[in-house]
Amino acid sequence: MAQDSIPELAAKELVDNALDASGECKFGLDDQGRLYVQDFGNGLDGTDADIGDLFSVKRPLSSSKLLRLPTRGALGNGLRVVAGAVLASDGELIVKTRGRALRLRPRDSDGGTDVEHIEPWNGTGTRVEVLLGDSLPINNGALKWAKRAMRLTGGKTYKGKPSPYWYDADSFYELTQAAGTRAVRKLVEAFAGCSGAKASRMAAQFSGSSCESLTRDEAESLLDEMRDNSHEVQPKHLGAVGPMAFPDAGYARDVGTFEAEAARGCTDGTIPYVLEAWATNADEPRIEFNVNRTPITAEIGMSRCMKHKGDYGVMGCGLSSEHGHTALPIKVGRGREFSIVMNVITPYMPITTDGKAPDLSVIQDSIQGVAEKAIHRAKRRQPGNGREVSQIAVIREAIPAAIDKASGQGQYRYSLRQLFYAVRPEVLSALGIEPNYGYFGKVVTDHEAETGGDLPGMYRDDRGTLYHPHTSEQIPLGTRSVEAYKRPEWTFNKVVYCEKEGFFPILIDAHWPERHDCALLTSKGFASRAARDVLDLLGDGNEPVKFFCIHDADGPGTVIYQSLQEGTKARPGRRVEIINLGLDPAEALEMGLPVEPVEKKARAVPVADYIEPKWREWLQEHRVELNAMDTPTFLAWLDAKMEPYAGKLIPPQTVLAERLAVDVRGLIRQRLVDEAIRAARVDEQTEATIASLQRQIERVETRLLRAVEKDLAAEPVHHWSASVNDLARTLAAIRRRKPNG
Numbered sequence: 001m002a003q004d005s006i007p008e009l010a011a012k013e014l015v016d017n018a019l020d021a022s023g024e025c026k027f028g029l030d031d032q033g034r035l036y037v038q039d040f041g042n043g044l045d046g047t048d049a050d051i052g053d054l055f056s057v058k059r060p061l062s063s064s065k066l067l068r069l070p071t072r073g074a075l076g077n078g079l080r081v082v083a084g085a086v087l088a089s090d091g092e093l094i095v096k097t098r099g100r101a102l103r104l105r106p107r108d109s110d111g112g113t114d115v116e117h118i119e120p121w122n123g124t125g126t127r128v129e130v131l132l133g134d135s136l137p138i139n140n141g142a143l144k145w146a147k148r149a150m151r152l153t154g155g156k157t158y159k160g161k162p163s164p165y166w167y168d169a170d171s172f173y174e175l176t177q178a179a180g181t182r183a184v185r186k187l188v189e190a191f192a193g194c195s196g197a198k199a200s201r202m203a204a205q206f207s208g209s210s211c212e213s214l215t216r217d218e219a220e221s222l223l224d225e226m227r228d229n230s231h232e233v234q235p236k237h238l239g240a241v242g243p244m245a246f247p248d249a250g251y252a253r254d255v256g257t258f259e260a261e262a263a264r265g266c267t268d269g270t271i272p273y274v275l276e277a278w279a280t281n282a283d284e285p286r287i288e289f290n291v292n293r294t295p296i297t298a299e300i301g302m303s304r305c306m307k308h309k310g311d312y313g314v315m316g317c318g319l320s321s322e323h324g325h326t327a328l329p330i331k332v333g334r335g336r337e338f339s340i341v342m343n344v345i346t347p348y349m350p351i352t353t354d355g356k357a358p359d360l361s362v363i364q365d366s367i368q369g370v371a372e373k374a375i376h377r378a379k380r381r382q383p384g385n386g387r388e389v390s391q392i393a394v395i396r397e398a399i400p401a402a403i404d405k406a407s408g409q410g411q412y413r414y415s416l417r418q419l420f421y422a423v424r425p426e427v428l429s430a431l432g433i434e435p436n437y438g439y440f441g442k443v444v445t446d447h448e449a450e451t452g453g454d455l456p457g458m459y460r461d462d463r464g465t466l467y468h469p470h471t472s473e474q475i476p477l478g479t480r481s482v483e484a485y486k487r488p489e490w491t492f493n494k495v496v497y498c499e500k501e502g503f504f505p506i507l508i509d510a511h512w513p514e515r516h517d518c519a520l521l522t523s524k525g526f527a528s529r530a531a532r533d534v535l536d537l538l539g540d541g542n543e544p545v546k547f548f549c550i551h552d553a554d555g556p557g558t559v560i561y562q563s564l565q566e567g568t569k570a571r572p573g574r575r576v577e578i579i580n581l582g583l584d585p586a587e588a589l590e591m592g593l594p595v596e597p598v599e600k601k602a603r604a605v606p607v608a609d610y611i612e613p614k615w616r617e618w619l620q621e622h623r624v625e626l627n628a629m630d631t632p633t634f635l636a637w638l639d640a641k642m643e644p645y646a647g648k649l650i651p652p653q654t655v656l657a658e659r660l661a662v663d664v665r666g667l668i669r670q671r672l673v674d675e676a677i678r679a680a681r682v683d684e685q686t687e688a689t690i691a692s693l694q695r696q697i698e699r700v701e702t703r704l705l706r707a708v709e710k711d712l713a714a715e716p717v718h719h720w721s722a723s724v725n726d727l728a729r730t731l732a733a734i735r736r737r738k739p740n741g
Contacts, residue, residue, distance in 0.1 A: 056080070
């Protein structure tokens with residue numbers, strides 16, 4: 001890499017780390033020319049010295065980074081690169097996190113880093129500020145790669161664990177050696193499908209052994225057994241950025257796998273990938289390539305072929321034609337030129353022999369096909385002549401600009417209704433009609449289904465609730481809550497979806513969820529996107545869980561179950577089986593429940609496909625609600641439905657043992673802390689110290705209001721309590737004077 005590219009690389013690496021930490025960040029150049037990158041996560045763990053070690057040139061590659069995942073920062077080199085750039089240019093590095101600001105000085109002598117505590121810091125997350133020396137100036141051009149990384153933050157991401165199929169014998173052996181003294185079982189349970197009792201069984205032959213003690217043959221044998229106990233992850237589950245990263249572009253996507261051959265063992269790796277391409281008109285051919293949502297730093301180029309003027313040739317990163325030429329041909333046709341952005345999401349990307357560039361030859365057939373599809377779709381997006389403009393076309397054409405307006409150019413999230421009001425003037429101007437919000441929502445849903453992803457940054461209002469047994473948590477179901485959702489460990493092994501939220505208080509008061517270790521889920525009628533996403537999240541986890549649905553004995557009720565299992569335009573079908581518990585028409589009549597007539601309409605009542613013809617006809621005129629049951633009848637009915645699936649949740653022996661150890665340690669620690677507090681007369685000493693500081697406290701009180709006003713004027717996002725807390729920290733740091741004597 002050229003020296004003048006180092007500032008671009010440092011900025012990109014810091015942005016990648018920030019996006020890993022919290023999914024979003026802000027960055028730029030401050031008034032002093034410093035590059036700053038700030039995330040909104042929980043801050044950096046550890047002491048000042050620990051943070052210095054993170055930003056050290058000598059920092060070793062951690063074994064966690066050898067766990068292959070389709071995420072940014074797969075090599076774990078980012079902070080080391082930044083420290084190296086600061087060291088090489090005699091620059092400056094400041095890290096602000098968890099209440100303090102630190103100045104870091106990387107050392108040339110041994111690769112370590114000195115740390116100096118500068119001042120308190122009241123910001124959130126972590127902020128890194130970098131000023132490189134005169135030899136490596138940072139300017140707005142140095143933010144090019146960082147801006148590209150930010151464009152690729154949307155869409156779906158992989159939430160699971162690494163798969164044993166993603167390793168060949170050599171790379172898995174390398175992982176075991178990097179894991180050092182870690183117990184073999186601990187490494188095994190880090191993989192998808194290998195937790196709990198499975199992990200104990202697979203690691204039993206290595207009981208008491210460390211990972212680094214395994215031979216190559218033992219590591220390969222363990223890898224084979226882990227594969228036998230797990231399933232391959234389908235490539236489509238790796239996620240995708242989606243078309244709205246570049247909303248004006250032609251978009252195409254492909255999924256597949258490639259083999260990673262073992263050099264010394266017999267077990268090869270099967271590596272899944274998702275490849276995306278966005279094509280737009282350009283003045284000249286241009287290509288940008290990204291791996292796991294971040295730009296590659298290796299050179300890759302695209303230009304017109306000399307012999308075949310209707311083709312582009314893509315060069316670099318191991319690409320070649322089937323005839324051995326040093327360029328991969330892309331059919332584009334004569335005439336207009338295109339710019340192509342490509343992104344591959346994969347848990348592992350091999351590198352070329354020079355050790356720097358990704359070896360894209362393993363997916364070059366997909367690159368060729370996806371690029372050509374994206375260009376073809378970019379051509380189709382060009383405006384035609386004399387065609388009638390439809391409301392759908394106007395809405396879809398207006399969506400990208402409306403997203404920018406509703407989100408403040410991507411700074412904030414926005415709702416579907418805000419998007420509607422941003423699109424509304426375009427419909428009025430083009431067609432002279434008032435758009436309907438319900439119709440608009442359907443157009444957006446169809447658009448998302450066709451493009452393969454949700455609109456970036458849009459949230460949908462909460463609709464429905466998820467109730468956790470034993471914790472009594474009630475989580476409102478909406479875009480934001482589902483994005484942040486994390487299943488409590490070993491708390492429930494069943495989930496019942498009910499179309500009526502009104503049954504929740506009945507079931508909760510009767511402690512029904514706790515008796516059955518069953519979570520309750522509703523979205524008031526048809527399952528919302530958020531409810532479907534929660535079901536998939538729970539189904540993708542490593543703990544066993546069964547899913548059930550109860551509904552009215554009417555046409556819409558049967559469709560509620562069918563669409564929950566099979567999916568809709570907005571969401572594909574569930575990846576888990578959902579068991580239909582009814583209420584079915586036949587059992588409703590057998591129970592003697594009141595039957596209601598169905599209001600006559602021009603259209604037939606929709607009925608699910610699984611309903612027999614005679615009941616399909618019956619449901620055109622009749623219905624029975626779950627609410628027709630009184631509470632004792634409803635509880636008895638639901639208990640009987642769950643009887644074939646009865647059984648309390650009992651975690652594996654290893655989980656029970658770990659919990660026992662944690663509880664014993666916690667109780668002993670609490671007892672020792674309580675005894676130490678009593679012995680040290682902490683309350684007594686606290687009051688004595690407060691008394692000795694009374695004069696200083698009173699002086700601070702006289703300027704407290706002005707200090708808070710000044711702080712909030714400088715940092716309006718802060719709460720007043722942060723300013724008071726800073727002053728309290730200063731006072732608390734003053735040592736109590738001991739009396740002479």
